[in-house]
Amino acid sequence: MDDKPYADFGVFLKKYFRGKVQKISINAGFTCPNRDGTKGNGGCTYCNNQTFSPEYCHTDKSITEQLQEGIGFFGRKYPDMEYLAYFQAYTNTYGDLRSLQGKYEEALSVHGVVGLIIGTRPDCMSDRLLSYLSELSKKYFVLVEYGIESTCDETLRRINRGHTFSDSADAVMRTANAGVLTGAHMILGLPGEDREMIISHAEKLSRLPLSTLKLHQLQLIRNTRMAYEQLENPEEFHLFDVDEYIDLVIDFIEHLRPDITVERFVSQSPDDLLIAPKWGLKNHEFTARLLKRMLQRNSRQGKMYVPSVQ
Numbered sequence: 001m002d003d004k005p006y007a008d009f010g011v012f013l014k015k016y017f018r019g020k021v022q023k024i025s026i027n028a029g030f031t032c033p034n035r036d037g038t039k040g041n042g043g044c045t046y047c048n049n050q051t052f053s054p055e056y057c058h059t060d061k062s063i064t065e066q067l068q069e070g071i072g073f074f075g076r077k078y079p080d081m082e083y084l085a086y087f088q089a090y091t092n093t094y095g096d097l098r099s100l101q102g103k104y105e106e107a108l109s110v111h112g113v114v115g116l117i118i119g120t121r122p123d124c125m126s127d128r129l130l131s132y133l134s135e136l137s138k139k140y141f142v143l144v145e146y147g148i149e150s151t152c153d154e155t156l157r158r159i160n161r162g163h164t165f166s167d168s169a170d171a172v173m174r175t176a177n178a179g180v181l182t183g184a185h186m187i188l189g190l191p192g193e194d195r196e197m198i199i200s201h202a203e204k205l206s207r208l209p210l211s212t213l214k215l216h217q218l219q220l221i222r223n224t225r226m227a228y229e230q231l232e233n234p235e236e237f238h239l240f241d242v243d244e245y246i247d248l249v250i251d252f253i254e255h256l257r258p259d260i261t262v263e264r265f266v267s268q269s270p271d272d273l274l275i276a277p278k279w280g281l282k283n284h285e286f287t288a289r290l291l292k293r294m295l296q297r298n299s300r301q302g303k304m305y306v307p308s309v310q
Contacts, residue, residue: 005291005299005301006294006300006301007260007262007301008261009262016115017082017141019081020078020082021081021083022070022074022083022084023083023086023117024070024071024084024085025086025088026063026066026067026085026087026088026107027089028063028089030087033094033123034160034162035090039123039162042160044149044162045159045160045225045226045229046159046187046219046220046221046224046225046226063107063110064106064107064110067083067113071083071112081112082112082113082114084113084114084117084141085104085110085115085116087104087116088117089119091120091121092119093121093126093129094120094124101132104118114141115140116136116141116142118144119145119185120145120147121146121147121163122146122170122171123163125171127174130174130178133175133178133180134179134180137179143180143181143211144175144180144183145183145184145212145214146171146182146183146184146185147184148165148172148184149161149185149187150165150186150190151165151168151200151201151204151205152165152192152193152197152201153165154192155190155192158192159191172209172210173209176208181211183210183211183263184208184210184213184214185214186213187215187217188201188218188245188248189238189245190218191226195251198248198251198252203255206255206256206260206305210260212262213260213262214264215249215252215264215265216264216265216266217277218239218240219276220237220276221269221275222273222275223273227275239276239277240277241277242279242281243293245266246290246293249290250290250293253302254299254304255304256301256305258302260301265287266286266287268283
């Protein structure tokens with residue numbers, strides 16, 4: 001855990017790399033089975049993919065061009081930096097195997113790229129693709145990051161995820177058993193979920209073979225179904241102020257298995273898309289406040305964690 005009271009992502013990366021490593025986001029032109037009619041239409045109620053696509057990350061540019069632009073930006077300051085190609089937008093395992101292999105291998109062919117991070121849905125990981133990623137992970141750093149979002153099936157139905165928590169648990173187990181590093185993404189504060197339910201997410205996730213975890217607060221984003229739902233029924237939503245959310249995150253990670261690396265606590269959507277909550281904090285400013293509060297509470301990750309009895 002280094003000197004932090006939680007398992008830090010920078011320390012995690014040092015297990016695999018000797019020098020500096022930077023993620024570069026890619027939009028590889030994927031869609032989503034929850035948008036194209038395979039699973040559903042319209043996508044998840046909270047989703048607007050513009051919220052996490054950097055300036056250079058556009059589908060009119062090839063994977064190589066996007067990576068080279070990102071490397072050009074970071075490389076001026078850190079000439080010895082190595083890079084992880086982050087397949088971020090939409091569902092990055094959704095397609096035929098040959099097409100997927102071509103995209104991943106194009107990324108790995110770019111000078112300076114030493115591994116992949118692949119964001120996807122838990123219902124979009126075939127055994128054939130997993131076998132390929134398992135072989136790839138013997139030569140490169142490979143981390144598959146699943147959007148779990150909630151461990152409550154009622155919530156998953158409400159936000160139109162199109163999969164169950166059982167699907168998530170199965171995907172995590174299969175991926176970890178294949179020897180591939182496995183991460184999860186969770187949203188804290190989804191409608192209908194109170195503090196006790198949110199804490200139960202940490203307990204359930206702790207029983208899975210996860211290496212990494214990203215958390216972020218519920219955000220209302222323009223032009224999403226959830227934004228309209230909140231406008232019509234505001235009493236069904238609780239949007240945390242920053243100090244309240246900090247205490248919630250601390251409660252959550254106190255119940256989280258201590259070796260799960262927490263990569264992120266908060267997300268920042270572009271101001272022109274974000275409706276609420278508007279905290280006016282950058283990620284590092286939020287983390288500094290979180291650390292200060294953890295010290296005040298004499299808190300640490302796993303403080304309340306109870307290993308499950310097999």
